[in-house]
Amino acid sequence: QGNMKEFSARGGIGPVTSRIMAEGPLKKDTSSYLVGVRSTYSDWVLSEIKEPSIRNSSVHFADALVHLTHKSSASNQWNFLAYGSLDRSDLDIGLENEYSNAGSSLQWRHALSPRHRFTMDLLHTNYHFREVNDEVAYSSSQQSFNLNHSELKVDFAWNTRANHHIEYGVNAVHYHLNQGNFNPLNDSSNLKQIAFQPERSIRASLYFSDEWKLTDDLTITGGLRATQYTFLGPQTTYTYPANQPREPENIIDTLTYGSYEPINSHFGLDYRLSAKYMMSNTLSVKAGVNQLHQYIFLMSNTLSPSPTDQWKLADQHLQPMKGLQYSLGLYKNISRNHLELSVEGYYKTVNNLVEIKDGANLLYNKFPETDVIQGSLKAYGVEFMLKKTAGNLNGWLNYTYSSTSVKAVDQDRGERNNLGFSYPANYDKPHAANLSLNYRFTKRWSFSTNVVYATGRPITYPKSVYYQRGIQITGFSRRNESRLPDYFRADLSINYEGNLKKDKFAHGSWSFSLYNITGRKNPYSVYFRNEGGQLQGYKLSIFGTMIPSITYNLKLGNYED
Secondary structure (H helix, E strand, C coil): CCCCCCCEEEEEECCCEEEEEEEEEEECCCEEEEEEEEEECCHHHHCCCCCHHHHCCEEEEEEEEEEEEEEEECCEEEEEEEEEEEEEEEECCCEEEEEEEEEEEEEEEEEEECCEEEEEEEEEEEEEEEEEECCCHHHCEEEEEEEEEEEEEEEEEEECCCCEEEEEEEEEEEEEEECCEEEECCCCCCCCCEECCCEEEEEEEEEEEEEEECCCCEEEEEEEEEEEEEEECCEEEEECCCCCCCCHHHCCEEEEECCCCEEEEEEEEEEEEEEEEECCCCEEEEEEEEEEEECEEEEEECCCCCCEEEEEECCCCCCCEEEEEEEEEEEEEECCCCEEEEEEEEEEEEEEEEEECCCCCHHHCCCHHHCEEEEEEEEEEEEEEEEECCCCEEEEEEEEEEEEEEECEECCCCEECHHHCCEECCCCCCEEEEEEEEEECCCCEEEEEEEEEECCCEECCEEEEEEECCEEEEEECCCCCEECCCEEEEEEEEEEECCCCCCCCEEEEEEEEEECCCCCCCEEEEEEEEECCEEEEEEEECCCCCEEEEEEEEEECCCCC
16 A cells, blocks of 8 residues: 555666656545556567567557555544456467456455454456457457446454464355357358357455464464355356267257256355474474365467457356365575575365367357366375575575376266377476576676576477368377477576665666576477468467667655665
8 A cells, every 4th residue: 555654656667678667645644545557668669679470570568556555543544456468469470469457446444452353355356358360361360358246245253362363254246247259350260259158257256264283383373255156147058968978969958948047056165274393493393184166267279370358157057166185395494584485285176177179169158068177186296495684695495396187087078188198288388497696796797697498398398280181180199298398488687776875865777677688489389381282380479589678767766765
C-alpha cells in the first residue's frame, strides 16, 4: 500500500521499456495512494535487428495498477486495488496473439480485538485471449476466449494466548468461461465457423487452520477445507453409452439446461498437515502432506507454433482432479548466517488428471468432452539452493531435478493416450539450474549477472506422411517422445549510482545491460509444415540474439527510504 506520511516516486526509462510508480498520502496517516505504469515501445529496436524473424515481428506490453488505502478508524481499514495489462505479439510466421488481464478488489479489514481480526474481500478478474493465425491461407482463422472470476472471501485470524494462530472463513467463486466462436479469417480460408457454449460454475468453501507452537523448537500446522462445486447452465449436454468412446457419432441423448440451472455437483475435502522443528539455532527440518481438489483445468496444445492454452471446468463428464503431495526439507545457516543452504524433496500423485487426447485439437471441436481423457500423474523432485545474503558479493544458486509422468487410460471406454504407455507431462523438465550474482565494487558501481539453464520441454514430432484412399495422413511419434533443445541464457548488467547524499530529494542511477550475451537461439517452439508432400520442420526463437540496453532510473524522495 502507499506511503501514508510522504510522497515518493521511482521509475526508469530506456530504449525498450519504461516504468514509473508514485505513492503518497491523500490525508496524512489516514489515507494513501499508489499508482504504477509500465510499458514497452520496442518495435523500433526490433526493426534495426538483422535477423528477419525479429525485424519483421512486433511485440508490445503494458500494465498499470492503482491501490488506494483508507483508515476510517483505529480498527477499520479499506483497500481498493485495480490492475490491467495488455500483451501483444505479431510474429513473422503469420501468428498474432493478444492477452489481457483486468481485475479489481475491495477489501475491508476490521480488528474485532487486539488478537482477533476480520477481513472481507470482494473481487473480480477477467482474462482475455485472442489469436489470429494467417500462417496458411486455406486454414487461416481467428478465435477469442474469456475467463471471468468473481469471488467473495470472509476470513478471520485469531492469535490465542495458548500459542495458537487460528484462521477460519468462507469463500465463494463464480467462474464464467466464454469460449467465443472459431471463425475463418477471410474468404481464402476453407474453415467453417464453430460456435462454442459458455460455461459457468460456483465453488463454495469453508476452511479452518491452526498453527500451534508446541515448544520453542516445534511448530505444527494443520488445516481442513470443505468445498461444494456446482456446474451450471445454460448448457446443452450430450449423453454417451457407458462402455463406448465419447465420439460425436455415439451421442444417444441431448439435454438442455436453463440459465444457472444446476447440472452436476461435486464435494471435496482438502487437508494439510506440516511440522517445523528447530534442531539447533542454525538447522531446521520441515515436513508436510496435503491433499487438494481442482475444479478448473488448463489444457495446452503444444504442437502449434504458439502453444495455445485453454481453460475447462469440471462438468458432468469430467471429474475434479485430486492431488496428494508429500514434502521434506532441511535448512541450514552457515558462516555466521551469511550463507543459507536448503535441500527440499517432494513426491506427488494426481488422480483424474485432464489430458487432451492424442491428435485432438480443442480449437476446432464444439464437443470438448470428446477431445479429453482423464488419467493419473506421478511426480517427484529434489531442489538444492545456496544463498549468500551479506557482503559485497551476494546472490544465489539453485538446481532442481524433477520427473513428471502421465498415464491416460480409460479402461471402461477403451480410450488411451500413447497406446496406454506412460509419457512425460508437457512441462516435464528434469534439470533446471539458475545462478544470480551481484557484486558491488564501490558504493556507486555494481555488477549483476544471471544464468538460466533448463532441459527442453517434451514435444511430439510428426515422423511420416502416407496416403490412404488418396487422403494424406501424417504419422506422429509416441506422445512427448522428443524434446526441444535445452534452454540456456546468460545476462549481465553494470549499474552506476548517482550522488548518494541521503537527504537528496532526487536520486538517479544508470543501468547498462546485455540480454542473452551468447546470442543463443533458444527455441520457443518447433512446428512443422507440409510442403509438397514433405514435412518441413521450423524452430521459432524469440529474441535469438544479444539485446543491449541502457536504462536511466530515477527516484524522488529520501534516498535511505
